[in-house]
Amino acid sequence: MTAAIEVSAVEKRFGNVSIIRDLNLSVAQGERHAIIGPNGAGKSTTFNLISGHIKPTSGEVRLNGDVISGLRPFEINRRGLSRSFQVTNVFARMSVWENVRCAVLWATGHRYAFWKNVDSLPEVRERTAQILDDIHLTHRRDVPAGLLTYAEQRELEIGITIASGATVVILDEPTAGMSHAETERAVALIRRLTEGKTLVIVEHDMSVVFGLADRISVLVYGHIIASGTPEEIRRDPKVKEAYLGEEAH
Numbered sequence: 001m002t003a004a005i006e007v008s009a010v011e012k013r014f015g016n017v018s019i020i021r022d023l024n025l026s027v028a029q030g031e032r033h034a035i036i037g038p039n040g041a042g043k044s045t046t047f048n049l050i051s052g053h054i055k056p057t058s059g060e061v062r063l064n065g066d067v068i069s070g071l072r073p074f075e076i077n078r079r080g081l082s083r084s085f086q087v088t089n090v091f092a093r094m095s096v097w098e099n100v101r102c103a104v105l106w107a108t109g110h111r112y113a114f115w116k117n118v119d120s121l122p123e124v125r126e127r128t129a130q131i132l133d134d135i136h137l138t139h140r141r142d143v144p145a146g147l148l149t150y151a152e153q154r155e156l157e158i159g160i161t162i163a164s165g166a167t168v169v170i171l172d173e174p175t176a177g178m179s180h181a182e183t184e185r186a187v188a189l190i191r192r193l194t195e196g197k198t199l200v201i202v203e204h205d206m207s208v209v210f211g212l213a214d215r216i217s218v219l220v221y222g223h224i225i226a227s228g229t230p231e232e233i234r235r236d237p238k239v240k241e242a243y244l245g246e247e248a249h
C-alpha cells in the first residue's frame with residue numbers, strides 16, 4: 001500500500017548550516033508514528049518540511065504517493081494533511097464555538113463565505129457541535145478561547161487539527177506544559193480522534209510516545225538513526241547511546 005507520508009533523501013540547509021541531512025521517513029496508512037530526539041535535533045524543522053512551511057534544499061516529500069514538496073501549506077492542507085504547532089495557535093478573542101466553526105468552514109469548502117450567515121448552514125452547525133462534544137468543550141462553547149485554561153486551549157487545538165477532516169494529522173508536542181492528569185486526558189483524546197487516520201507526533205514525554213506510537217523514529221543531528229516498533233527502539237543500542245540513555249534500561 002502507498003505510504004501516507006514518504007520523505008526521501010531530504011536535506012535542509014539554512015545558509016551554510018545543514019540542519020536536516022539525508023532524511024528518510026516512511027509512515028504507513030493508519031499508523032501512529034512518533035518522532036523523538038534531543039533538543040535541536042530538527043524535529044520541528046522536519047514537520048515544517050512535511051507541512052510546506054519550509055521547502056527542502058533537496059529531496060522529496062510525498063503525501064499518499066503525490067509529491068507535495070514545493071506546494072504551499074494550504075495546498076498541502078487541502079490534500080488532506082493537517083498540523084498543529086508547538087505553540088498554541090487558537091484565535092484568542094473568538095469563542096470556542098467560532099474557533100471550531102472556522103476549521104469546519106474550511107474543511108467543508110465554505111472557506112470564503114464570510115458574507116453568509118454561516119450558522120444557518122446545518123452541516124456546519126452539526127459538525128461544529130459534534131467536534132465540541134468530541135473534545136468535551138460543549139460547556140465552554142461561548143467562552144473566548146483565550147480565557148480557557150492552558151490544557152483546554154491545547155485540547156481545542158488538537159480537536160481543530162484532527163477534526164478538520166484531514167486523513168493525515170501531525171501534532172507538534174501536543175502535551176507540552178501539561179500536568180500528568182491533563183496529559184493522560186489529551187492522549188485519550190488523541191487516540192480517540194485519530195482512530196482510522198495517520199498520525200505523526202513529536203513528543204518529549206516518553207510515556208506518551210511508548211504508549212501511543214505503533215512505530216518510532218529517532219532523529220539526531222537532522223538524521224534518522226533508527227525507525228521501528230517501540231520494542232525495537234527500546235532495544236536499539238544506537239538509540240540508547242544517542243538519546244534514551246539510562247531511561248531505556
Ligand SMILES: Nc1ncnc2c1ncn2[C@@H]1O[C@H](COP(=O)(O)OP(=O)(O)OP(=O)(O)O)[C@@H](O)[C@H]1O
Nearest residue numbers: 014017019037038039040041042043044045046086
Ligand atoms: N529558520 C531557521 N534558520 C536557521 N536555523 C534554524 C531555523 N529553524 C531551525 N533552525 C535550527 O535548526 C535546528 C533544529 O531546530 P528544530 O526546532 O527543528 O529542533 P527540534 O528538534 O524541534 O528542537 P526542540 O526539541 O527543542 O523543539 C536548531 O539548531 C535550530 O536553531
